[in-house]
Amino acid sequence: MSKLVTLTIDGKQAVVPEGMTVVDAAKSVGIDIPVFCHHPKLEPVGMCRMCLVEIGRPMLDRATGQVVMDNGLPKIQFMPKLEAACTNRVSEGMVVMTISDKAKEGQRGTIEFLLTSHPLDCPVCDKGGECPLQNLTMAFGPGRSRFIYDEKNHLEKQVPLGELIWLDRERCIQCARCIRFQDEVAGEAVLGFDERGRNTQIVSLSTPGFDSVFSGNTTDICPVGALTTADFRFGARPWELKAQASICTQCPVGCNTTINTRREARSAGEIVVKRVMPRQNEEVNEIWLCDKGRFAYHFTESKKRLTRPLVRKDEKLARASWSTAVNLAAENFVKFKKDFVVLASGRLANEDLFNLKSLADTAGGRAILYSDMGGGDITSLVGVGQGTNIGTMGRGDAILVVASDLYQEAPIWWLRVKQAADRGATLIVANPRETKLDKFAKYVIRYAYGDEVKTINDFGRKTKISDEFAKAKNAIVFYGNEGLGFHGSSGLASACGILLKETGHIGKPNNGLVGVWQRVNDQGAWEVGFHPEPDLEKALKGKVVYIVGSDPVGDDPALAKALRGAKFVAVQDILETATTEIADVVFPAQAYTEREGTFTSGERRVQRFYAVVPAKGDSKPDFSITAQIAKGMGVILEGSSVSVVFDILVNSLDAFADLSYEKLAMVHGQFPIVGRGDLYYGGTTYQNTQGLGIQLVPSAQTGAAVHISKVRKEAALRPKENELLAVPVNKLYDRGVTVNPTQLLDQRVGEAAITLHPLTAGELGLEAGARAKIKFDGVSAEVTVKIDDSISTGVTLVPRSMGLTIREPVVAKVK
Amino acid sequence: MGVFEPVIELGRGLAETLRSFLFEKTVTVQYPEEKRAVHPRFRGRHVLKRYENGLEKCIGCSLCAAACPSDAIFVEASENTDEKRFSPGQRYASTYEINMLRCIYCGFCEDACPTEAIVLGDNYELSFTDRRDAIYTKDTLLEPAPAEDLTTPRKVEAGAFTRSVPEMQNPSAYGLGK
Numbered sequence: 001m002s003k004l005v006t007l008t009i010d011g012k013q014a015v016v017p018e019g020m021t022v023v024d025a026a027k028s029v030g031i032d033i034p035v036f037c038h039h040p041k042l043e044p045v046g047m048c049r050m051c052l053v054e055i056g057r058p059m060l061d062r063a064t065g066q067v068v069m070d071n072g073l074p075k076i077q078f079m080p081k082l083e084a085a086c087t088n089r090v091s092e093g094m095v096v097m098t099i100s101d102k103a104k105e106g107q108r109g110t111i112e113f114l115l116t117s118h119p120l121d122c123p124v125c126d127k128g129g130e131c132p133l134q135n136l137t138m139a140f141g142p143g144r145s146r147f148i149y150d151e152k153n154h155l156e157k158q159v160p161l162g163e164l165i166w167l168d169r170e171r172c173i174q175c176a177r178c179i180r181f182q183d184e185v186a187g188e189a190v191l192g193f194d195e196r197g198r199n200t201q202i203v204s205l206s207t208p209g210f211d212s213v214f215s216g217n218t219t220d221i222c223p224v225g226a227l228t229t230a231d232f233r234f235g236a237r238p239w240e241l242k243a244q245a246s247i248c249t250q251c252p253v254g255c256n257t258t259i260n261t262r263r264e265a266r267s268a269g270e271i272v273v274k275r276v277m278p279r280q281n282e283e284v285n286e287i288w289l290c291d292k293g294r295f296a297y298h299f300t301e302s303k304k305r306l307t308r309p310l311v312r313k314d315e316k317l318a319r320a321s322w323s324t325a326v327n328l329a330a331e332n333f334v335k336f337k338k339d340f341v342v343l344a345s346g347r348l349a350n351e352d353l354f355n356l357k358s359l360a361d362t363a364g365g366r367a368i369l370y371s372d373m374g375g376g377d378i379t380s381l382v383g384v385g386q387g388t389n390i391g392t393m394g395r396g397d398a399i400l401v402v403a404s405d406l407y408q409e410a411p412i413w414w415l416r417v418k419q420a421a422d423r424g425a426t427l428i429v430a431n432p433r434e435t436k437l438d439k440f441a442k443y444v445i446r447y448a449y450g451d452e453v454k455t456i457n458d459f460g461r462k463t464k465i466s467d468e469f470a471k472a473k474n475a476i477v478f479y480g481n482e483g484l485g486f487h488g489s490s491g492l493a494s495a496c497g498i499l500l501k502e503t504g505h506i507g508k509p510n511n512g513l514v515g516v517w518q519r520v521n522d523q524g525a526w527e528v529g530f531h532p533e534p535d536l537e538k539a540l541k542g543k544v545v546y547i548v549g550s551d552p553v554g555d556d557p558a559l560a561k562a563l564r565g566a567k568f569v570a571v572q573d574i575l576e577t578a579t580t581e582i583a584d585v586v587f588p589a590q591a592y593t594e595r596e597g598t599f600t601s602g603e604r605r606v607q608r609f610y611a612v613v614p615a616k617g618d619s620k621p622d623f624s625i626t627a628q629i630a631k632g633m634g635v636i637l638e639g640s641s642v643s644v645v646f647d648i649l650v651n652s653l654d655a656f657a658d659l660s661y662e663k664l665a666m667v668h669g670q671f672p673i674v675g676r677g678d679l680y681y682g683g684t685t686y687q688n689t690q691g692l693g694i695q696l697v698p699s700a701q702t703g704a705a706v707h708i709s710k711v712r713k714e715a716a717l718r719p720k721e722n723e724l725l726a727v728p729v730n731k732l733y734d735r736g737v738t739v740n741p742t743q744l745l746d747q748r749v750g751e752a753a754i755t756l757h758p759l760t761a762g763e764l765g766l767e768a769g770a771r772a773k774i775k776f777d778g779v780s781a782e783v784t785v786k787i788d789d790s791i792s793t794g795v796t797l798v799p800r801s802m803g804l805t806i807r808e809p810v811v812a813k814v815k
Numbered sequence: 816m817g818v819f820e821p822v823i824e825l826g827r828g829l830a831e832t833l834r835s836f837l838f839e840k841t842v843t844v845q846y847p848e849e850k851r852a853v854h855p856r857f858r859g860r861h862v863l864k865r866y867e868n869g870l871e872k873c874i875g876c877s878l879c880a881a882a883c884p885s886d887a888i889f890v891e892a893s894e895n896t897d898e899k900r901f902s903p904g905q906r907y908a909s910t911y912e913i914n915m916l917r918c919i920y921c922g923f924c925e926d927a928c929p930t931e932a933i934v935l936g937d938n939y940e941l942s943f944t945d946r947r948d949a950i951y952t953k954d955t956l957l958e959p960a961p962a963e964d965l966t967t968p969r970k971v972e973a974g975a976f977t978r979s980v981p982e983m984q985n986p987s988a989y990g991l992g993k
Contacts, residue, residue, distance in 0.1 A: 120980070121904075123930075234906050237877045240881075
């Protein structure tokens with residue numbers, strides 16, 4: 001803890017850590033000093049001059065250096081002019097006056113000046129109603145201007161910075177919050193100033209424009225309506241929106257979101273989602289949200305949503321009543337009891353997965369997690385301790401990221417890890433190719449695909465890197481499945497677990513293992529007892545399969561073949577997929593926006609999401625459908641109240657002990673202060689009023705003995721001549737069913753492309769952008785070629801969920 | 816009281832009736848054949864105004880809906896293009912509805928409107944046989960275009976209409992401000 005200093009602000013005493021700015025100190029005792037350019041998450045710059053205040057400091061005797069006393073009190077010497085409260089750091093005995101006539105005069109003048117060229121088109125501005133410039137003008141402005149109206153400076157009004165963000169140059173007040181966010185927080189300097197004086201304007205420095213996955217955040221912290229999103233453009237006025245808390249389902253970070261809804265005429269009077277905003281949770285996403293989380297919600301309103309149960313009649317799927325569909329499924333599940341398989345994915349909530357697991361267990365079936373990444377048992381054992389907050393990691397701590405491109409797989413983790421590195425944490429990135437995180441890493445380890453386990457085991461030998469990792473106060477390991485299948489990632493998880501155990505980095509907050517899963521609740525599925533099956537094809541062939549929230553047919557032709565050979569297929573999903581097409585019975589499920597539930601994030605934080613919009617058609621929540629089918633099979637499961645399912649789950653699983661919906665909904669004060677009354681300060685991120693969630697305690701933290709068995713190294717694939725090793729990599733904007741329906745992101749998704757080393761490409765006679773034929777494991781496709789000289793020769797990177805089926809490294813032929 | 820006094824009074828009354836019948840102008844108006852002019856500040860049914868060039872004044876800002884004390888107005892905005900332009904600037908009202916059963920004719924919507932698009936007119940003849948008919952849509956509320964070719968939406972010269980709110984003038988020109 002740093003030294004505390006005492007100062008007086010408007011007669012109020014404040015005791016704050018040394019080095020804090022006067023604005024932040026005032027905010028901490030409830031005094032609002034108006035600001036535009038200052039943001040508590042950014043370095044102060046003093047550009048807007050809105051925070052002018054009178055500052056006095058104790059007078060020192062020049063000869064002795066002692067404080068001059070006056071009637072027993074220190075004599076305060078005020079500066080002759082007003083000072084910016086955002087660039088001045090607090091000092092002992094400081095006296096600040098924020099509402100004196102002189103200070104108010106200065107603040108009035110600044111507002112008057114800022115408004116000289118502001119277009120005042122608030123009626124058509126998307127920020128109108130939640131605009132700091134509007135609010136501060138009402139609170140501090142002069143009410144009338146002395147400037148000449150004809151001399152207003154007119155600039156371009158509709159400038160697309162990228163396809164996601166619009167810029168209105170007239171509205172901009174040159175506070176540079178967006179530029180500074182991109183430079184300091186996101187570490188991607190894609191915005192900058194151009195021109196000078198009154199013509200100063202924001203420009204995008206990248207191709208394509210505003211090339212950052214954090215671009216939406218600049219619209220939150222923009223204190224005027226200069227930056228707005230293309231998605232919400234003219235969608236509604238902010239005061240017309242209703243807000244409800246939710247959790248982002250796009251990756252395992254589990255960012256807290258607030259979903260804004262409105263009843264709309266163009267949606268035939270339905271209540272629809274208008275925008276997704278970040279909700280503050282300083283331990284998860286702080287006040288940020290990546291663009292995928294912000295814009296990819298459109299899949300819930302896709303035209304392909306299932307709304308009625310379907311039953312196969314004469315080779316065709318026809319509408320049926322719930323009872324017919326449920327009875328048909330229950331009958332078949334009972335009839336072929338021995339072959340009953342439940343295949344579910346981490347897209348489902350904890351409660352859904354729990355009911356499915358209970359059904360499988362009671363009915364004697366198998367519960368399989370639809371995922372090709374392993375190691376969830378290890379993360380339950382030596383996962384990060386309760387109380388983990390990457391935001392508190394810094395000097396003396398270490399973070400190891402292995403086999404994962406966090407920027408593409410979990411952008412907010414990337415952001416937080418990068419910031420921990422900025423604060424002085426030792427960041428070690430181990431990846432076979434260059435990733436965006438390398439730039440911020442102290443050590444970068446390159447290994448060949450297939451050598452993941454060996455690389456981690458090498459930490460056992462004494463090297464500079466392993467020494468620093470072992471001696472770190474706290475250490476977290478993020479492991480992913482880049483270039484790995486189920487066996488590979490399981491082995492990697494074990495190796496990481498052993499490394500953490502041997503270095504003593506388990507069972508404490510800010511220590512442990514985090515899996516960079518592909519779906520939001522993969523960790524929750526492991527906790528509930530779901531495990532992936534390495535040979536899924538065999539496990540499904542000739543069985544009675546109950547597929548929930550996954551699309552194996554669309555993902556993998558081999559699985560499609562296996563499922564066509566299944567005895568009976570029941571599919572429960574929110575969208576029509578290739579899998580529903582081959583199903584014997586289809587159940588329409590509700591999307592996460594239509595129901596309540598909980599997700600377990602990669603950091604094992606259990607968080608609640610709430611019903612935001614009414615359910616589509618006749619759909620039902622997953623846990624409820626499962627309970628109905630169970631009833632038909634003679635198994636009693638809770639199917640009406642999701643909180644009761646959660647209570648039963650809590651009673652049956654040790655990891656969840658003592659949790660309840662009430663506890664998950666608890667909140668406490670957070671800094672910086674954001675939302676409604678304080679949006680001038682922290683931005684339009686929503687204040688968290690509906691729950692911060694609770695982290696599960698890993699076994700290692702309860703004092704239980706931790707045993708992780710060593711993994712045998714598998715024989716690496718050896719491609720022959722004329723063959724390449726095809727390895728799967730993850731891409732943020734992919735063709736997954738939860739991304740594809742969002743047209744706005746089409747440009748970022750792009751087309752399927754394989755990546756080759758320049759030498760390999762040269763040997764094959766291919767150039768960047770050329771079309772190539774790739775053939776492996778029953779897959780053959782024509783794709784575009786990308787060149788990357790940071791990967792090794794003889795390897796080709798194949799992105800997952802881009803139309804090419806790849807579950808694990810395979811040998812491929814490229815022509 | 817004498818015997819003749821009531822008779823005299825009765826006669827007086829009848830004489831007054833006869834006088835007013837013969838010499839005074841009638842005040843009764845033969846509604847609906849005849850209609851009386853309303854007062855200049857009368858608040859009747861709303862009208863959505865157009866500019867002289869035919870473009871709609873309404874920019875879909877929804878401030879009328881925000882000001883409405885009885886929540887009678889519903890507005891939904893969309894984006895203009897030069898190919899299909901409704902109003903000047905970027906934004907127009909794609910849906911504009913007023914529930915006349917809810918409206919209390921207070922005129923707050925008129926006060927709130929930044930472009931003087933919504934105006935309470937002089938039409939007071941509102942009757943419906945169905946609750947649904949009480950919801951007036953944009954087609955009914957919008958005043959007719961000044962000429963056949965000046966209707967909306969229409970294709971306009973690119974970049975000619977960039978501002979939603981008319982250029983602000985010095986308030987002292989209106990006798991406001993200093």
